[in-house]
Amino acid sequence: MAVPSPRKSNKDDTVPEPASNDETSNTPDDRKGRPTPSRKEREAANRRPLVANNRKAATKAAREKERTERNREYEAMKTGDVANYPYRERGPVKAYIRDYVDARWNIGEYFLLSALFLLIVSIVTTRWVLVALTAMGLVYVFGLLAIGDTIVMWRILKKRLRKKFGDARIDAERGLGLYAASRALQFRRWRMPRPLNAKHGHYPD
Template identity: 70%
Template structure:
């Protein structure tokens, strides 16, 4: 059948069209109009909180199982994945800092009868903290060199935020890191 004659067809199966008239501009604008503030603010706030909670739960689950497509925005991208893999492959002094600080703090409280032991344990906490910070700087300089070789200079324009991202991951206990490390053992450096 000739497409020019489609409108003239009497058979309803051959007739084409959307089945209704195009709404006027006034009608279309009225259909899209919504109030800026909901009539029931408490219900709207509760619905927004529930929506945010569902989104956070989905992102948290994605980070636990390694579903990269549903990671939070701050965790996405090849540069962030490379940083995570590099930090997870390396033994970092910072990842044991929290545990050692708690143990040494308890030791200093328990041994308060012997001020020398208490003072020594607090000194060890400070020395270990300084070493952990120094190790984090060494890690960042190694990682920065690798990032510049692997990715373009334009990609690394947010160098400061990438350094903070790497340092915050390096200072966490490996088992508690989110997104979870891709490899079970240390030593699997990214290419």
């Protein structure tokens, strides 16, 4: 049996030669592809703020700015600086509502203090069931009176607003009733912005 002869190597096969060392690699200067910046351009780049490149520093700066703005608005509401009031407190309609509510004797402004006092009485007098139940009942009665008084106040105030500013403007501004009610239910000394007059009775024109 004939044994197959080994495969002859192909002498024509050529092995690729390595790249010559004479080829020059691109240097950093060749890769730039742009001219060297001038002195003015370098100075302008150095003057750019670094806060924008630092997220933590930018967040901290934004919070500090918001805190400063809130403090400025709070001081404005304490001193009556209308130009620096928060946006929700601005406008002649809101000013008229504040002046009217502050001039009126509202049951709601005494509700929180009275309710707190009656709750303490009901807790202290738990041994005397009748006294405790009476105190709790007075809390509910006082609350209903405050709500009823606030509704009456808003109906009268709404008529005056429509007469002074017109129906279209009052209908366009939403939340006026809630704005008036929330102020009427606050104790007068705790209201912000502060009342312009120290005493009741100074109704706006």
